[in-house]
Amino acid sequence: MSPAPTSPSSDLSPAEMPQRVLLVEDDESLRTVLARHLRGQGYEIAEATSAETAATAIADGFRPGLVLLDINLPGQTGWDLLRGAALDAAGSPPVVVTSALTIDPRRLAEFGVAGYLPKPFPLETLIATIERLLSSEEETENA
Amino acid sequence: MTDPDPDAFDVRPTADEMLARIREEQPTGRGRLRVYLGMAPGVGKTYRMLEEGHRRRDRGTDLVIGFVETYGRPHTAALIDGLEIVPRRHIEYRGVIVEEMDLDAVLARRPTVALIDELAHTNVPGSPHPKRWQDVESIREAGIHVVSTMNVQHLESVADAVATITGAPVNERLPDEVLATADEIELVDMSPHALRQRMRHGNVYPPERAQIALDRFFTEANLTALRELSLRMVARRVEGQLDESAAGAQGSLVTERVLVLVDGSPASARAVRRAADLAGAIHAALIAVVVETPESERRPFDQTRDLQETLDDAVDLGADIIRVEAPDEVGGIEQVARNRRATHVVLPFRPTSGLQRLTTRALGDQLLARLPALEIHTVGPSGHGAGS
Numbered sequence: 001m002s003p004a005p006t007s008p009s010s011d012l013s014p015a016e017m018p019q020r021v022l023l024v025e026d027d028e029s030l031r032t033v034l035a036r037h038l039r040g041q042g043y044e045i046a047e048a049t050s051a052e053t054a055a056t057a058i059a060d061g062f063r064p065g066l067v068l069l070d071i072n073l074p075g076q077t078g079w080d081l082l083r084g085a086a087l088d089a090a091g092s093p094p095v096v097v098t099s100a101l102t103i104d105p106r107r108l109a110e111f112g113v114a115g116y117l118p119k120p121f122p123l124e125t126l127i128a129t130i131e132r133l134l135s136s137e138e139e140t141e142n143a
Numbered sequence: 144m145t146d147p148d149p150d151a152f153d154v155r156p157t158a159d160e161m162l163a164r165i166r167e168e169q170p171t172g173r174g175r176l177r178v179y180l181g182m183a184p185g186v187g188k189t190y191r192m193l194e195e196g197h198r199r200r201d202r203g204t205d206l207v208i209g210f211v212e213t214y215g216r217p218h219t220a221a222l223i224d225g226l227e228i229v230p231r232r233h234i235e236y237r238g239v240i241v242e243e244m245d246l247d248a249v250l251a252r253r254p255t256v257a258l259i260d261e262l263a264h265t266n267v268p269g270s271p272h273p274k275r276w277q278d279v280e281s282i283r284e285a286g287i288h289v290v291s292t293m294n295v296q297h298l299e300s301v302a303d304a305v306a307t308i309t310g311a312p313v314n315e316r317l318p319d320e321v322l323a324t325a326d327e328i329e330l331v332d333m334s335p336h337a338l339r340q341r342m343r344h345g346n347v348y349p350p351e352r353a354q355i356a357l358d359r360f361f362t363e364a365n366l367t368a369l370r371e372l373s374l375r376m377v378a379r380r381v382e383g384q385l386d387e388s389a390a391g392a393q394g395s396l397v398t399e400r401v402l403v404l405v406d407g408s409p410a411s412a413r414a415v416r417r418a419a420d421l422a423g424a425i426h427a428a429l430i431a432v433v434v435e436t437p438e439s440e441r442r443p444f445d446q447t448r449d450l451q452e453t454l455d456d457a458v459d460l461g462a463d464i465i466r467v468e469a470p471d472e473v474g475g476i477e478q479v480a481r482n483r484r485a486t487h488v489v490l491p492f493r494p495t496s497g498l499q500r501l502t503t504r505a506l507g508d509q510l511l512a513r514l515p516a517l518e519i520h521t522v523g524p525s526g527h528g529a530g531s
Contacts, residue, residue, distance in 0.1 A: 019352045024325025030237040033267050036314060037241075042215070042348035042356055100238050126239070135349075 020044045021130065022064035022093075024054045024081065026073050034068070037123060038130070041051045051076035055086035061138075064093050065134055066114075068126075071099040082111045174283035175326040178262060179292045180377065182369040183361060185347030186333045188292035189213065189260055193222035195290055196258050200226060209257040209289075209479070210244035210275075216346065226258075234269045240384045241267040245290060246278045249287070256288045263297035263317040276321045295373040300419050300460055307358055308368045318459030319419070323380075330377045335366035379423060399427035400529035402485040404434070404506075405457065405474060407442065407450030410491030410524040415453055418489040418520050430483055431457035433466045434475030475507045480514055 021043050025031040026051070035045045046062050050073050058064075067087065071078035078097060081087065087095070094114035097103070098121070100106035108116050115129045158170060177195075179188040189211060208228040213220040229252055232245035243266050249257055259282070264275040272278050279289050296305040302313040322328065324483045333341075342353045403418035415431060422429040431454060442450070454464055458528050465483075469475030480488060490507055504512075507519040 019355055027237050029268055030239060030329070033236060033241065034239065036265065042352040044355060104358040119242050120235050121238070122233070123242070135351075 008093045014086060016030060018081075019134065020062070020064045020066075022046050022054060022057060022090075024051065024067065024073070024078065025050045025070045025098075026047045026050060027070075034126070037127070041127060043130070048096055050074060051078060051081040052082075054081055055084060058086045063116070066093050066130055067095045068130070069095050069097050071097055071103065072101065079111070082113070096129055096133065098126075172286060174286050174288040176279065176283060176288075176324060177290045177327040177329065178322065178325045179329050179331050180322075181288075181292070181294050181331045182333075182372060182373040183294060183296075183338060183366060185338060185341055186331045188294075188331045189216075190222060190294055191329070191331055192258055192260065192290050193219065193226070193280070196226050196256075197222065199256055202255055205254045206256040206258070207252060207254040209249045209259040211258060211260045214347075218346075219527050227254075229257075230429070232270075234267050234268055236267050243267060243270050244275065244278060246271050246281060249282055250285050253285070254287060256290060257282055259289055259291050262291040262293040262321070263315045265315050274317075276317055280321075280489045289485050293322075295369060295376060298322060298376070299456065300416060300423070301372050301376070303376075303413065303416055304372070304420075305369065309365050311360055320459050320461060323461070328377055328380060330373055332370070332374070333362050335370060338366060339363065386455050399429045399486040400430060400483055401425075401487045402430045402432055402476070402480055402483065403457070403462070403489040403490060404472075404491060405431050405450060406433075406439075407446035407448075407451050407453065408491050408493070408524065409423065409449075410493070410522055412449070412453045412456065413524060414489045414491045414522040415457045415460065415462070417520070418487075419432065419457075419462070421487060421520070425487075427487065429457075429462040430479065430485065431462040432476060432479050434470045434472045436465060436471055436475065439472075473503060473506060473513070476506075476510060477513050480510075480517065483518065487518045487520065489522060490522045 019042070021032060021036055021038060023038070023045055025034065025047075026049050031047055031049070034045055038045050046057050046064065048057055051109065052075060053071075054067070067090075069078045069081060078099075082095065087093070092112075095112075096115035096117065097108065097113050098117045098119060100119040102118060105116075114133055117126060117129065166206055179191050181188045193211065196206055196208070206226065208223065208226050210231065211223060211228075213223065229245060229248050231242040232248070233240050234243055235241075235277055244259060257281055259275070262276050262279060266273055266275060266278070270278075272281070273473075279291060282289055295301060296309075296313050297315050297317050298319060299316045300319045301315050306313050338347075339357060339361060342357055343350075345353055347353060348356055399422075401418050401422040403411075403414050406417060418431075419429055421427070433450065433454070457464060465479050467475045467479055469478060476488065479485070488507075488510060493506070495503070495505070511517060511519055
């Protein structure tokens with residue numbers, strides 16, 4: 001395997017894309033904890049504090065392989081991000097939703113949510129979920 | 144440095160090793176700290192630490208794993224077998240349950256030796272201490288010996304340089320003082336080529352993620368620079384130990400003194416790090432000076448807080464702190480520079496407007512006019528300068 005040339009952030013090969021995670025969480029210290037652990041696993045993380053900044057990151061060219069989305073956000077909610085056009089523009093990456101409130105499974109299905117983690121959940125479960133979704137993305141892309 | 148077969152030591156220890164072992168196994172006093180230092184993730188620090196754990200346990204030492212992170216690396220995970228593990232503590236933080244070392248459980252278990260990975264780790268809020276090295280301090284206070292690991296990039300004094308080299312911010316930092324209290328530092332060395340090879344084979348991260356890491360962070364050039372930093376770190380420490388024994392407790396070999404001005408500006412935070420690098424390189428003492436002038440009393444809150452943080456940094460880097468009251472800044476620095484016979488002065492750069500430049504002389508110029516033998520260094524606020 002010869003090393004691929006370094007690509008600018010907006011122009012990644014499909015094999016690279018799945019390893020980038022967009023982390024949407026308004027609680028700064030929780031976001032820091034999550035980002036640090038995920039970076040420790042080798043993921044590239046972009047952090048967004050709201051649905052609006054997440055949409056801006058995508059508009060600026062960030063192409064995540066997965067979005068980790070807290071539903072209860074200030075301003076627009078996670079549902080607004082799921083409803084809007086930003087995720088389509090990003091190539092509809094799988095979305096993992098976290099929430100302190102129970103969410104009706106039908107609603108999750110309606111929005112095509114790939115994973116749902118009701119709080120409280122172990123960090124290990126989150127990492128395993130991301131790992132599973134990204135490797136299945138990989139398989140689909142290589143198929 | 145050649146590394147003889149470590150197991151040979153276990154069979155026939157020399158007198159020095161026996162003495163060291165007696166000291167090591169004694170139940171009273173402060174626990175010793177041994178650190179496996181690496182240039183990057185994946186060089187095999189945790190593996191080496193666990194190997195040491197097995198060797199010690201085989202000799203009959205009461206040893207536990209306080210916390211080990213295997214990152215799913217199979218060879219490393221296999222080495223955990225046969226070692227006692229203190230169960231991790233589960234801390235719920237804003238709905239996420241994070242596993243951390245259970246400090247109280249390790250203290251209650253009271254082993255002779257505890258293996259604790261990742262000395263620079265930041266604990267989740269709600270833990271007894273914000274940083275793992277503080278947990279390690281408590282454990283050593285209790286007389287338990289600790290074996291730990293860390294990567295060179297997390298060391299406070301080199302973190303900025305590493306961020307400049309690799310273009311990636313270093314979020315977890317360990318005060319140099321902490322590493323300086325280690326009784327032994329062992330460098331886990333590997334050639335950049337060999338490490339890249341390991342990564343390509345998926346021994347560090349899963350293969351798909353490894354490729355990004357290889358292209359971005361773990362380039363041959365970055366790794367070469369990081370390796371040099373680690374080697375220099377360990378070499379400097381050995382030199383330091385030689386100097387100590389030559390000079391006795393007096394430290395009479397110190398002939399140079401680096402003085403750094405701390406004023407709460409971003410440039411002064413960097414100036415402190417650069418001054419510490421310089422002091423280390425020329426074996427100089429480090430003095431951080433705060434000059435209180437009538438003007439500085441009007442310092443805004445933000446700047447006062449930043450000043451305190453920079454001073455904390457300076458203490459961590461081994462500086463003496465001197466606060467001096469003077470009618471003006473130049474006078475204050477001059478006074479300390481004369482009293483402490485400073486040979487170098489590191490100043491934070493201050494941008495001046497065109498008009499100011501016509502009416503006032505730069506701090507460094509004024510200082511040189513009064514003390515011409517000084518060497519003055521000016522440091523800017525950002526580490527990402529042209530070609531630096």
